[in-house]
Amino acid sequence: MDITAILHDCSLDGETGYAATCAEFPEANGQGETPQAAIENLREAIRDIIDYRRDEIRKLLVASDRIEVIAA
Numbered sequence: 001m002d003i004t005a006i007l008h009d010c011s012l013d014g015e016t017g018y019a020a021t022c023a024e025f026p027e028a029n030g031q032g033e034t035p036q037a038a039i040e041n042l043r044e045a046i047r048d049i050i051d052y053r054r055d056e057i058r059k060l061l062v063a064s065d066r067i068e069v070i071a072a
Contacts, residue, residue, distance in 0.1 A: 001072040005042055007035050025049055 004023040010016060018038035020030040028049055030042030054067065061067070 003046060005039050007038060022046060 003025070006021045006023065008019040008021075010019055017031060017033045018035050020032075020035075020038040020042040022028045022042060022045075025046050028042060028045040030038045030040070030045055032038035032041050054069075058067065
């Protein structure tokens, strides 16, 4: 699965580093001193969101349901 990262150079706002957001997971964002660091921080945020959502779904499963993790 490809995820779209949107990078913002914070020096344009008088700050340092970079901020990253995600089109597919708008609640995820990352920060870092370099573009690569901001993207890695964003990856971690996306993983955390997916893990949280899986945990929430597990709470709603009935005995006959199961979770299959797939690559998209």
